[in-house]
Amino acid sequence: MRCDYHDRGVCRSCTLLAIPHPDQVAAKQAAVAAVLASAAPGVRWLEPVSGPDHGFRNKAKLVAEGSVGEVSLGILGPDGRGVDLRECGLHDPAIATALPRLSAVIDDIGLIPYAVPTRRGELKHVVVTAAPTGELMIRFVLRSTHHEALLRSRLPRLLEAMPTTRVVSLNIQPKPAAILAGEREIVLTQQDSLRMPIGPVPLHLPPDAFFQTNTAVATALYAQARAWVVESAPRTVWDLYCGVGGFALHAAGPGRVVAGVEIAAGAIAAARRSAAELGLDPGLARFAAGDASAAYDLLPGPPDLVVVNPPRRGLDPGLVAWLDACPADTLVYSSCNPVTLARDLAGLATWRAREARLFDMFPHTDHHEVAVVCDRS
Ligand SMILES: C[S@@+](CC[C@H](N)C(=O)[O-])C[C@H]1O[C@@H](n2cnc3c(N)ncnc32)[C@H](O)[C@@H]1O
Incomplete structure (x- = not known):
């Protein structure tokens, strides 16, 4: 992928961009195998999974900067000034199409971007999520509710300018800190979550949930986990840290x-x-809000x-101890951090990692997802 922002040195988020994508994947595979070598001896590595090297990010998290009527959306540069990244090649095409229109709407409404040095202004971040269908969810992260009435009154115009938008929310983040979002979410649209069909499963994403x-x-990751489930034919499956399921x-x-x-x-x-949309019997699909360490x-x-x-x-040490002694005979661990994965596998003495697979979830960076299936040792 060529990137003008990278070439000009204004954005260095894609630290591996100069390396051809297949070589990045090979290097990540070697690195993760080395990190897991002692915690997962003899594990069989399946072919790494990678997708397109551009247009793959379903979520754009952008810092708002600049002045009223001339807001930039991107990152903060080392000097604290905004670097506009509306044309970032990582964004899903639906997000790429939406961003110029969204900028025009923000300028038209007259939202005041937040300035970190003076701690003045209202609009801190804009988060745009695209479903595989091209439908959009837009989240405005604001310092206070000062702009709420204004945004409510302009919602019809926003939806007219961006007709694939299904969810619009305000998140209130009053702290003068580099935190992406606060605790209070105000959904402005009737629809409060974005439908995200993944393979055969109609997932739904609220503005404040992980995806x-x-x-x-992700489609390949869930399919791999399903294949491991089908292989071991369990009667009861637990999904800890399940997000939207x-x-x-x-x-x-x-x-x-x-x-x-x-x-x-x-x-x-x-x-x-x-689960209800899939027609699953409520007795057979159960979801609980709480701490994963209290799953039992x-x-x-x-x-x-x-x-x-x-x-x-x-994992918390208590959960590692519980998993080590629990009655399950198969464990699937999907991790975005091989260091904590290696630590936890080392603590799971009664388990033996059988197969593992790298999922190149974050091309052009060192980051990746790795999934491991374990049997009892
Ligand atoms: C890496 S995400 C995985 C989400 C989900 N498995 C998926 O595929 O989308 C981790 C999830 O753990 C949740 N989480 C964080 N701490 C938790 C805890 N102590 N107990 C339960 N869930 C927690 C987060 O809210 C987040 O949804």
């Missing part, structure tokens, strides 16, 4: 109980909605197979 960032590679819902099958736990209540509501108090069990997909920090 795998690369739709094509991607792993659990892909694991569903006749007579099988699938159950997920996740800290974000909105994501759990979305998972339940997807929250989910129907015991599990035969457990999927874990924690944040970068990995």
